Amino acid sequence: xxxxxxxxxxxxxxxxxxxxxxxxxxxxxxxxxxxxxxxxxxxxxxxxxxxxxxxxxxxxxxxxxxxxxxxxxxxxxxxxxxxxxxxxxxxxxxxxxxxxxxxxxxxxxxxxxxxxxxxxxxxxxxxxxxxxxxxxxxxxxxxxxxxxxxxxxxxxxxxxxxxxxxxxxxxxxxxxxxxxxxxxxxxxxxxxxxxxxxxxxxxxxxxxxxxxxxxxx
Amino acid sequence: xxxxxxxxxxxxxxxxxxxxxxxxxxxxxxxxxxxxxxxxxxxxxxxxxxxxxxxxxxxxxxxxxxxxxxxxxxxxxxxxxxxxxxxxxxxxxxxxxxxxxxxxxxxxxxxxxxxxxxxxxxxxxxxxxxxxxxxxxxxxxxxxxxxxxxxxxxxxxxxxxxxxxxxxxxxxxxxxxxxxxxxxxxxxxxxxxxxxxxxxxxxxxxxxxxxxxxxxx
DNA sequence: CTGGATCCCTCACGATACTG
DNA sequence: CAGTATCGTGAGGGATCCAG
Numbered sequence: 001x002x003x004x005x006x007x008x009x010x011x012x013x014x015x016x017x018x019x020x021x022x023x024x025x026x027x028x029x030x031x032x033x034x035x036x037x038x039x040x041x042x043x044x045x046x047x048x049x050x051x052x053x054x055x056x057x058x059x060x061x062x063x064x065x066x067x068x069x070x071x072x073x074x075x076x077x078x079x080x081x082x083x084x085x086x087x088x089x090x091x092x093x094x095x096x097x098x099x100x101x102x103x104x105x106x107x108x109x110x111x112x113x114x115x116x117x118x119x120x121x122x123x124x125x126x127x128x129x130x131x132x133x134x135x136x137x138x139x140x141x142x143x144x145x146x147x148x149x150x151x152x153x154x155x156x157x158x159x160x161x162x163x164x165x166x167x168x169x170x171x172x173x174x175x176x177x178x179x180x181x182x183x184x185x186x187x188x189x190x191x192x193x194x195x196x197x198x199x200x201x202x203x204x205x206x207x208x209x210x211x212x213x214x215x216x217x
Numbered sequence: 218x219x220x221x222x223x224x225x226x227x228x229x230x231x232x233x234x235x236x237x238x239x240x241x242x243x244x245x246x247x248x249x250x251x252x253x254x255x256x257x258x259x260x261x262x263x264x265x266x267x268x269x270x271x272x273x274x275x276x277x278x279x280x281x282x283x284x285x286x287x288x289x290x291x292x293x294x295x296x297x298x299x300x301x302x303x304x305x306x307x308x309x310x311x312x313x314x315x316x317x318x319x320x321x322x323x324x325x326x327x328x329x330x331x332x333x334x335x336x337x338x339x340x341x342x343x344x345x346x347x348x349x350x351x352x353x354x355x356x357x358x359x360x361x362x363x364x365x366x367x368x369x370x371x372x373x374x375x376x377x378x379x380x381x382x383x384x385x386x387x388x389x390x391x392x393x394x395x396x397x398x399x400x401x402x403x404x405x406x407x408x409x410x411x412x413x414x415x416x417x418x419x420x421x422x423x424x425x426x427x428x429x430x431x432x433x434x
Numbered sequence: 435c436t437g438g439a440t441c442c443c444t445c446a447c448g449a450t451a452c453t454g
Numbered sequence: 455c456a457g458t459a460t461c462g463t464g465a466g467g468g469a470t471c472c473a474g
Binding site: 005006007008009010011012013014015016017019021024025028045046062063084087088090091092094095096097098099100101102103106107110111112113115116117119120123179 | 222223224225226227228229230231232233234236238241242245262263279280301304305307308309311312313314315316317318319320323324327328329330332333334336337340396
């Protein structure tokens with residue numbers, strides 16, 4: 001990142017910490033759970049490895065992320081957010097929704113960020129619709145599973161890498177198709193009958209899922 | 218601005234628009250009202266004029282700001298946020314509070330951003346404390362007035378350039394001193410008796426002012 | 435005097451090759 | 455797999471210059 005702003009201002013300092021190129025996208029990808037270097041590299045489509053390396057060191061120095069040994073079966077190192085880093089979720093969700101408003105349709109061949117979709121899920125979640133509800137969903141996008149849990153109306157999303165113990169409903173599709181369903185461009189029933197959305201569990205629950213996540217007017 | 222990220226993701230697109238260096242600080246300064254080129258240059262302490270010029274054009278192209286002729290007595294051009302640009306207030310406030318948590322005390326000689334202080338005011342405003350309250354305050358920092366209005370518990374802050382028609386309370390001090398009062402490092406009564414805070418109106422109202430703005434725990 | 439545009443230099447970033 | 459090393463490019467920093 002270029003020189004610091006040097007102003008005494010919370011926003012200026014925040015930008016000193018996470019204002020560098022790629023930094024906020026790294027945080028975005030870590031919001032769904034710990035990741036390896038190469039997972040980050042893949043999710044950031046095009047980031048040079050030296051820049052990724054430099055950013056990870058910066059973020060670690062600032063106490064936003066932590067370098068740690070990966071648990072059990074997987075070996076090696078991984079990166080995860082600290083508590084302080086996780087507090088970026090709220091500003092990031094708001095900023096993501098702001099940006100989404102002027103984002104055109106996906107261009108063919110344009111990489112769709114899975115973690116960006118998860119961020120959109122956090123942003124479009126309707127607590128009023130979910131009030132009192134308890135469910136868990138496994139969302140599988142391009143073969144990568146994400147566990148979405150609603151516990152008495154409260155939402156939590158994590159990568160479901162640890163051999164999930166079977167959610168009530170499993171939804172498998174592509175990121176593009178999923179996005180279409182999220183914003184209402186495609187209908188759930190159609191997607192199921194045409195095979196673009198595979199549902200394990202009741203279709204009613206699948207429909208309910210998409211009612212939980214709707215952009216505000 | 219650096220190259221675009223090219224990912225289909227709301228956050229990535231937001232960063233394509235306002236992720237360039239200085240961009241978010243420009244938006245921060247415009248949140249308090251329209252400003253001239255040189256006002257922005259002054260508030261951004263150290264920005265090269267060519268960069269400011271380029272950023273303003275970018276932001277205008279993206280529909281975040283608007284170039285306009287300045288109203289009456291002042292002549293020339295000014296820049297102001299569009300409705301879309303003003304929607305950045307919420308993410309910016311959140312991000313500013315996040316950054317403020319790890320910001321040390323002001324270094325001597327370090328420029329203190331007036332508009333950053335105003336952003337902090339928006340972030341630390343306590344609607345619960347202000348419930349039902351209607352008051353207007355004129356805050357004068359380094360001679361530059363800011364009008365802070367609470368209307369039935371709702372907050373609005375603008376630059377009070379247009380010969381303010383006298384608020385109930387006027388507070389005049391330096392940015393540093395004001396910040397100390399905001400975070401509770403200094404006491405209102407002490408500041409008044411030592412002449413570092415000048416109050417026009419009742420001291421009780423001055424004390425109430427600082428109760429309206431308190432950082433969350 | 436405001437509101438910029440132009441020039442030059444430096445360094446952060448991008449791309450890729452290479453190593454523990 | 456997880457980075458480091460190397461090198462070219464262009465955005466940003468800084469000062470000066472020009473137009474209305």
